[in-house]
Amino acid sequence: MAAIPKTLSKLRPEVKNELPLILLHNIVVFPYSAVTLTIGRSDSLSALEFALDNDKEVLIVFYRGSEHEPSYQHLHPLGTTARIIEIFKTSDDKLRILAEGLRSVEIKKILFKKDIPLGQYSLIKDSSQENCEAAVTLVKEQFQGFAKIRQKKIPDEVVEDVVNMDNPERLIGVVSTFLKLEIEKFIPLLDQISIKKRLEELAVILQMENESLHLKSNLAERAKERMERTQKEYFLNEQLKEIQKELGNEEVDPSGAQEIRQELEKLELSEDIRLKLLTEVKRLSNSHPMSPESGVLRTYLEWITELPWGKRSIDQHDIIKAARILDDDHFGLEKAKDRILDFIAARQMEPKGRSPILCFVGPPGTGKTSLGQSVAKALGRRFVRISLGGIRDEAEIRGHRKTYVGALPGKIIQALKRASMSNPVILLDEVDKLASDYRGDPSSALLEVLDPEQNNSFVDHYIEVPFDLSGVLFISTANNLEKIPHPLRDRMEIIRTPGYTMLEKKSIARQFLIPKQIADNGLKEARVRFQDASLDLLIRGYTQEAGVRGMERAINQVMRKTSRKLLHDEQTRPGRWLVNSSALHEYQENTAVYNAPENTLPAVKGLKIEVTPKLVRDYLGNERLEDDLGTTGRPGLAPGLYFDGGGGGVLPIEAVIYDGEQELLLTGQLGDVMKESAQIALSYLRANRERFGLKMDFDKDKVIHIHVPQGAVPVDGPSAGVALTAALLSSALGIPVKEDLVMTGEVTLTDRILPVGGIKEKTLAARRRDFSRIIMPKDNKRDADELPMDIREQLTFIYHDRLHDALMDIFPPGAFPG
Ligand SMILES: Nc1ncnc2c1ncn2[C@@H]1O[C@H](COP(=O)(O)OP(=O)(O)O)[C@@H](O)[C@H]1O
Ligand SMILES: [Mg+2]
Structure with a gap:
């Protein structure tokens, strides 16, 4: 609180009803309200100082006029006595006070004592002496109305408080505080001494305020409505203009039905399909051109007219030329090309004959997609590719009903539109990536597409009328044969593209x-x-x-x-x-x-x-050095081979044996089949302890731990059997396997080695990892003999059908008795 200069002596007003006078021109103070006032006039400052030295009460009076003119003449008769609660000094030498209005008084006289303005006043009659109830009710009602219009701006508690209030002075104070009017509007109130009259004035002020607010909100509402209406009209008009421009004839054919009808006439359609479509055209011409229904119908009919009904390209029948085209596009792939040519020949001799769907299976980048393209070229047909990766919704194959918002035909019909012929080659790329879930099974939709019994009248949900797919030649591709849904796989003829050797x-x-x-x-x-x-x-x-x-x-x-x-x-x-x-x-x-x-x-x-x-x-940049798999040179390590959708790879297998409660621990990327192989390997060694020079108790009270640290590639299958056995034996003997040797083969409990799949992928992987010898099941010799010459020259194949014999070759001489 700022210090107040003590320039004035402690004068006491002689008359009891006399207080230092503060004139205000910008704010009205009512009893029962607390206000912050800024005092700048020197006379008011003197009055304030005087009050502070005495009982801190002042008389506040409103005057008309600007800040500077001294206007003791223009005072209103009604004043308010107030108590100063707090006082602050502002930066520009004015004082700011917090004052609380006490009671309304009537100003009688103004006098100055030593430049201090003092006001003499008389108390106003108690409200109980007037008959105020009616006026009070009126104010309360109007205030409730006011609160309603102002909506949430006045808290419910305040409204409730006002409604229950029985002190009229307080009612005036509180209501005025919430009214927040321009000061001018309060003036009629200040001219009234009688409390009843003041209440009536307040009621009038409130009513006027309510009406004006009401009017304002009505106006706002109406303005908004009008704006929206004109905007909408404008927008629709613009659209209409656009459409009319497109059609070029605003009067004759506003819906476009006429033109679509003409298009339909040109199409090669069966009679019942044409009839059905003409009904749709009629519906279109009857619907308002701007209606949503008309939009849906038009899009639908446009789809229909753009499909290649009965349009066929002419096949290229020259088989020699076909072979040349295949050779021109791809190096090698002899088997695949050969099979493709057989297929083409059969199709040419008997176009209606049942032929399986070709499916190219192999690792990425081995030419599957581009082979499909070549087949189309060799036949002289259009080519369209449909990527099936991640499709999980049946509707993506077969379309959405046209009543759906934004409905479209499925991929098959879309492909035909793109081909603009009804006999293209459609490549169903990556069928193994088809997913299925609650939205229906896309593979069953595909099955119907591929079935020659059904596909001459394929019904897309959107198109609704049957379309003949029997002229289409479907070809598919996949990385992983295992992942193609079974019913689809049964319909397919698999052609493998296993990957290329360095030379290739x-x-x-x-x-x-x-x-x-x-x-x-x-x-x-x-x-x-x-x-x-x-x-x-x-x-x-x-x-x-x-x-x-x-x-x-x-x-x-x-x-x-x-x-x-x-x-x-x-x-x-x-x-x-x-x-x-x-x-x-x-x-x-x-x-x-x-x-x-x-x-x-x-x-x-x-x-x-x-x-x-x-x-x-x-x-x-610098080449990536092959990360050392560390597959040889240490006991307990053996390199196996795997193959999956991504090609083949070397699979390092680790085994350790140590003291502990007896168990077989398997960790790393092992599938269930591989876990079984590990158990077979262990049982085999247990059963043949003596042959391998293992102690009777080599596994007693021991933890046997096998681990496959192959990044994040989960692999499975029985073909790591030989490598698992070798790793275990190596760990048990404490002797490393021979270097430069990699192995594949399924093992059984009875010392046999069974053939495995993916020979080309595996041998290529072995070469990429610079192995030069490979242990292989004897029954895989057929596959190995078909490998390209360069691979066969670079790798030494060691064939075995007995596990024991294979292990003899895997370990250095004398590692075990044999
Ligand atoms: N045998 C090949 N001869 C010529 N180019 C090939 C051969 N195999 C693959 N390509 C080319 O390699 C690229 C990838 O083939 P792509 O067909 O996309 O593989 P995939 O579909 O099997 O993943 C293409 O540019 C393709 O033409
Ligand atoms: Mg591909």
Whole structure:
């Protein structure tokens, strides 16, 4: 609280009803209300000081006029006595006080004592002496109405409090506080001494206020309504204009039905389908062109007219030409091509004959999708690919009913529209990625699509009328045969694309991918030469894959960077900077140079570009060294082989045996079948302790722990049996298996080795990991004999059908008695 200068003596007003007077022109103070006032006038400041020295009471009176004129003449008769509760000094030497209004009084006289204005007043008659009830009720009612219009701005408790209030002065104080009116509106109140009259004035003020608020909110409402209406009309009108513009004839055919009818007439439709569609056209022409129904109908009929009803491309029947096309597009893949040609021949001889659906199965990047494309080319048909990856909703195959908002036909019908022929090759890409859940089983919808008994009248939910799919040639692809839904698989003829050897990859690169990337990067006219060592480096150092996708990407990157470098060199070549000769003459010291036009391209024609290993490293960064699998050299380790949808790989298996409560612990990425293999391996060794020189109690009170640390790739299958046995035996003997040797084969309790799948993928993986010998089930020799020559030359195959014999080859001589 600011200190108040003690310039005045402690004068006491002689008359009891006399208080220091404070004049206000911007705020009205009522009893029962607390207000903050800023006092700046010097006379009011004196009065304040005087009050502070005495009993802190003041008389507050409202005057009309601006802040500066002294207006003791223009006072209103009604004043309020107030008590000062708190006082602060403001920065501009004014005082701010918090005051509480006490009671209303009538001002009688004003006098000055030593410059201190004092007001004499008389108390107003008690309200009980007047008959106020009616006025009080009126104020309360009006206030309730006011609170209602102001909605949540006045708390319910306040309204309740006001309604229950029985002190009229307080009622005036509280209601005025919440009214928050411009000061002018309160003036009639200040002219009334009688409390009853004041209440009546307040009721009038409230009523006026209510009416004006009511009017305002009505107006706002109406304005909003009008705005919305005009906006909507405007929007619809614009749409109408657009549509009419599209149709070009606003009067004749507002719905577009006429034109659609003409289109329908041209289509090759069966009579009952045409009749049904014409009914729809009629509905369209009868519906308002702006109605939602008309939009739905029009979209529907447009879909119908755009489908290739009965339209067929003419097949290419020349089988020699077909074979050439297949060879032109793909290197190798002899078996696949052969099978495709058989298939094509059969289709040509008897187009109506039942033929299975071809399904290309193999790791990514082995040419499945592009083979499908070639088949279409070889037959001279349109090609459309449908990616099935992640489709889990039957409606994606067969469409949504057209009553759905935003409904569309399913993928099959969409594909036919894209093909614009009714006999395209449709590639169902990645059928193994089909999912199914509560939204229905998409594979059963596909089954119907593929079934020659049913597919001549395939009904899409959206299209509603049957469409003949019997002319379509369906081909499918998958990474993983196991994951194709069984009923679908039964309908398919599997053609494998197991992956490529190093030599095959290099040929694919040389014959297909390098020329393609050269062309794609604008280097066709240059003489680009990929050194053999560069290609070797590129494949071994930057890719680890069964297919050629990564290789293609790497080649692309090398060519892209080459292209960019040429452009950069050309545009920064010193010789290309032209000196502006006139500038040189006039300002000798100012060697103004101008760059040649910036979009000049380098002269590529005949340019020699030699892709060396160094260049490959420059452009691709350092090669990734193969992470050492650490599969040999230590007891308890043996390298197996796996194969899955992604190709093949080497699977390191670890085993340790240590003291503890006897158990077999299996950890890592082992599927159930593999766990069983581990149990078989252990039982086999237990049963043949002596042959392998194992102590009677080699597993007694021991924990036997087998672990497969193969990243996050979950693998399963019985083919790691040999490797599991070898790892266990190695751990039990404390002797490492031979180096440079990898093994595959299923084992049984009775010392047999059974054949396994994925031989090509596995041998390719063994080569990529630089193994040179492979233990293989004898019954897989057939598969191995079909491997490409280069692989067979690089790997030594050791065939066994007895586990014991295989282990003899896996361990160094003398490791066990035998
Ligand atoms: N044998 C091959 N001869 C020529 N190019 C091939 C061969 N195999 C794959 N490609 C090319 O490799 C790329 C990837 O093939 P893609 O058909 O997409 O593989 P997938 O569908 O099996 O994953 C394509 O550019 C494809 O043309
Ligand atoms: Mg593909």
